[in-house]
Amino acid sequence: MPRPSNTEERRQQIVAGLLRVMSERGYERASVNEIAKAAGLSPGLVHYHFSDKQEILLVLVEQLAARGRARVAAKLAKLAPEDARGRVDAFVDAFLSLGPDADTSAVAGWVTISAEAIRQPEVRAAYEQVVRADLEQLESLVAASVGKRKARALAAGLFAAVQGYFVLSASAPGLVPAGTAANTVKRMAAGVLDGEEA
Structure with missing residues (x-):
């Protein structure tokens, strides 16, 4: 056999x-x-x-994206659909919160992938697809609070803050106090969304 x-x-x-x-x-x-x-x-x-190292990297992009989406889905599943602000916070928590499912090597890997996206067109296409889908999801969550017209710019700003925290934590460990990233971005979101409520 x-x-x-x-x-x-x-x-x-x-x-x-x-x-x-x-x-x-x-x-x-x-x-x-x-x-x-x-x-x-x-x-x-x-x-x-x-076939080569890049093929491994492209599979890693897919896997890290799947992990991130699973983390977001798990956090969103705990909230009512009408809890618009809580759902934005859950999205931020999924990306930035510490906890048993936090993975610093995945964050460092994602930052490295973003750098390779600048250099390699195939990696850029895969990276952009993941980022676009994540940003679209955040935009829809933000739109539930402020309406579609303002959602794109606000979501892009919040998502940029998340990605910026990734870069800081991976390239300058210890610069950002542990456990502060999610709370800071959630406060940013609250300030932005409160000022823009539809």
């Missing part, structure tokens, strides 16, 4: 290996050998499962 395929398990190990190496050393210095070592596999297995 043939053994069941472990292809997906191996691919997951490799993607996790890239994330570990990338969060410590950046994408450029994440060699296939380093990725394999972090994954506990041989470089040959990395080459067997992925």
